[in-house]
Amino acid sequence: MMAGEGWTSRLLTGWAEDMQAAGIGVWRPDGGVYQAHETGIVIRAVPDRPDRLITLAAYPLGTALAGLADHQLAVQIRVRAGQDPRDCDDLADAVHDRYDGAAGVTWGGIAVVQVWRQSYTSLGDDTNGRWSRSENYYLDTMRPTARNSD
Template sequence: MTYTVDLLDGLARLLHSAGLGTYRPDGVYGPGDTAITIAAMPPAPDRAICLSAYPVTDSPVLTDTTTGLQVRTRAGPDPRTVDALDDQVHAVLHGSGPHTFGAVPVQLIYRASAAPIGADSAGRMERSSNYYARAHRTGAQHLE
């Protein structure tokens, strides 16, 4: 796989193993599940954790990198429910490490920011938390 795929897949599996939700790479979830997805928030079930990655800093000469991880959570109409889900994710991720996700060594994950998003079109409350993953990202220029 690639750096981003390994990173997000490993993060999803970490949250799954911590009991926060269900990660199914095929994307099939039941109505009672808390779905853990990558890149796209599914229309169902009501409870979901969606993971996306974005670059923050890359060293031009070393393998050191910091990758941003957006963790978008969704729950029912009560904002306390999505706050609780976000707090559970924070308890697992903030200050965690080291991890190895596929071929990606991650030294530390920590939260950089968070904010409520409001309700989606179905009235389900959402939040977004942004974490930073300090990791190593090898590329062709680092293999010589």
């Protein structure tokens, strides 16, 4: 399997593509350099540039029920913006407004039954004075495998 072909990679890539289509940020799957005026979207990494950044990182919530394809997953969305903390809040609000309560979507070919923001907190400012927030979204998805197909 090539990098980016796994279930989690496809889901996060699909979400990043949807964010770009909604005008929330710019997704460059090839790792291209973001311009200073852009809001970059990346998976797991937290590069120093650009100042405005959205990072997606999946983490498990628990085990799925045997025989069922129903799967619950958490995605931490780290949002970073400028030196005015309101800029960070505004970017996080754009993500929240688009995705909290989303239902019946497909990202990266993966059915997402529903999405909701479970929690968030400020991460304060970094050494460059840029403010960050951590947003935790929960997703009910379908993840069929050889043993879990219903």
